[in-house]
Amino acid sequence: MSEAILSVSGLKKSYGKLNVLKDINCEIAQGEVVCVIGPSGSGKSTLLRCLNMLELPDGGRIELNGNEVFGHGKPKDLDVLRREVGMVFQSFNLFPHMSARENVTIAQTRVRGRSKQEADARSVEQLEKVGLAEKIDEFPDRLSGGQQQRVALARALAMDPEVMLFDEVTSALDPELVKGVLDVMRGLADGGMTMVVVTHEMNFAREVADRVIFMDQGFIVEQGKPDAVLGNPQEDRTKQFLGLVLSR
Amino acid sequence: MEQFFDTYFDFSLMAEYFGQVLEGFWWTIKLSVLGGILALTWGLILAVLRQLPGRAMAPVRFLTIAYIDALRGIPMLLTLLLIYGGLGTLQASGTIPKWIGVPEFFGYPSAFWYGIMALTLTYGAYMAEVYRAGIEAVPRGQMEASRSLGMSHGQAMRFVIVPQAVRKVIPPLLNDFIALMKDTSLISVISMPEVVQVGNDIYSTTCNPSALTLGALLFLIVTIPLARLVDWQIKKQDEKFQRGIP
Numbered sequence: 326m327s328e329a330i331l332s333v334s335g336l337k338k339s340y341g342k343l344n345v346l347k348d349i350n351c352e353i354a355q356g357e358v359v360c361v362i363g364p365s366g367s368g369k370s371t372l373l374r375c376l377n378m379l380e381l382p383d384g385g386r387i388e389l390n391g392n393e394v395f396g397h398g399k400p401k402d403l404d405v406l407r408r409e410v411g412m413v414f415q416s417f418n419l420f421p422h423m424s425a426r427e428n429v430t431i432a433q434t435r436v437r438g439r440s441k442q443e444a445d446a447r448s449v450e451q452l453e454k455v456g457l458a459e460k461i462d463e464f465p466d467r468l469s470g471g472q473q474q475r476v477a478l479a480r481a482l483a484m485d486p487e488v489m490l491f492d493e494v495t496s497a498l499d500p501e502l503v504k505g506v507l508d509v510m511r512g513l514a515d516g517g518m519t520m521v522v523v524t525h526e527m528n529f530a531r532e533v534a535d536r537v538i539f540m541d542q543g544f545i546v547e548q549g550k551p552d553a554v555l556g557n558p559q560e561d562r563t564k565q566f567l568g569l570v571l572s573r
Numbered sequence: 574m575e576q577f578f579d580t581y582f583d584f585s586l587m588a589e590y591f592g593q594v595l596e597g598f599w600w601t602i603k604l605s606v607l608g609g610i611l612a613l614t615w616g617l618i619l620a621v622l623r624q625l626p627g628r629a630m631a632p633v634r635f636l637t638i639a640y641i642d643a644l645r646g647i648p649m650l651l652t653l654l655l656i657y658g659g660l661g662t663l664q665a666s667g668t669i670p671k672w673i674g675v676p677e678f679f680g681y682p683s684a685f686w687y688g689i690m691a692l693t694l695t696y697g698a699y700m701a702e703v704y705r706a707g708i709e710a711v712p713r714g715q716m717e718a719s720r721s722l723g724m725s726h727g728q729a730m731r732f733v734i735v736p737q738a739v740r741k742v743i744p745p746l747l748n749d750f751i752a753l754m755k756d757t758s759l760i761s762v763i764s765m766p767e768v769v770q771v772g773n774d775i776y777s778t779t780c781n782p783s784a785l786t787l788g789a790l791l792f793l794i795v796t797i798p799l800a801r802l803v804d805w806q807i808k809k810q811d812e813k814f815q816r817g818i819p
Contacts, residue, residue: 377721408723412718422740
């Protein structure tokens with residue numbers, strides 16, 4: 326593996342008395358696809374949201390490309406961090422008052438400082454890439470969940486992030502729409518994008534991930550190659566969880 | 574019954590004074606439109622100030638909330654009298670410059686501008702609360718998505734949150750605008766010759782309130798369509814959100 330693009334050490338987060346993240350240490354290498362699995366309440370979504378400071382951690386360190394973006398209880402260079410780290414949400418969060426094209430364009434012009442033409446060309450290109458050439462000027466409420474999620478993907482990708490975070494992006498989708506979104510993500514992984522994917526899609530994790538992290542109760546319990554973690558788990562909690570998930 | 578009509582609906586009197594009453598109503602319209610625009614703007618500024626994030630902005634939030642609480646809690650008539658009673662005096666003693674002490678922009682009388690100030694200060698506070706409700710009704714995910722794309726809080730408010738919030742609160746804002754329009758009548762107490770003042774003067778000379786009735790009718794010509802507009806807006810939004818429920 327090449328050098329770490331994201332490096333997390335001693336990360337802690339609690340809401341009042343509830344300790345959601347207890348002591349998280351992990352490194353994500355350039356081009357690596359990491360799938361984070363675990364029962365609900367295990368802290369996997371919180372970890373992801375801490376990685377781009379949608380939640381402020383209580384302690385620990387986060388480095389992006391060797392630059393500290395969180396340490397000593399304070400975030401640093403938040404704007405740089407968020408510009409380089411893209412995120413896609415379970416609930417899509419498209420801007421409902423903007424067409425698909427405007428959704429993808431707005432941050433390019435306002436944050437990346439691209440010209441209108443340049444940003445628009447990039448939007449069209451991205452929307453075509455996610456298979457929505459026909460829907461470029463539709464508003465979100467005219468799109469299916471799967472299509473909305475692909476617009477959200479295009480919106481994040483158009484910013485040319487170095488790392489992409491995915492927070493259960495298929496959990497709110499009807500089963501027949503899941504594949505379209507996962508296919509786009511597969512393509513991204515093949516293209517060398519660094520990805521951290523919180524997911525319940527075990528088959529996706531098995532096929533696409535370079536590494537699977539199993540979290541429970543605020544800790545990383547076990548991690549390794551997908552075959553190892555999913556096929557031959559060592560820890561009891563991992564076995565128990567996979568037993569429940571895979572026996573469906 | 575005839576007595577009743579002669580008292581309230583003396584058409585010959587209405588015809589005789591129609592020009593004067595209309596002139597008064599024209600002031601009412603000018604007060605409402607300018608006061609309305611300024612209150613809508615000031616209210617939005619207050620609402621945005623109230624939502625500023627971070628500990629550094631805590632004093633701004635506190636002052637904004639204090640202002641909104643105060644101006645919503647004082648009758649507009651009292652605010653108006655305080656402005657009217659204070660500014661002229663302060664200007665006379667040289668404490669404040671003339672443009673604010675005795676404003677006469679566009680050749681309009683000072684009473685007009687005192688009225689505009691009272692409307693803006695008071696209704697700005699009311700409308701700030703309406704905007705706030707709208708801003709808070711925008712799902713949290715919208716701010717998260719904006720920030721995760723690298724937008725600042727200000728950019729997210731400007732391009733994502735406020736445009737959605739304003740759409741949601743158009744009906745309640747229109748309601749407040751109707752209330753504002755009616756409250757322009759309070760400005761009559763500082764000798765602003767708007768429609769109520771004019772009607773009342775005519776009543777004093779003719780001992781017949783038909784000119785006031787005429788004023789009331791003029792109000793209704795504007796406020797009833799506005800009220801219909803509010804209902805239509807609400808219905809339009811309901812249709813969007815409750816599709817399929819009979």
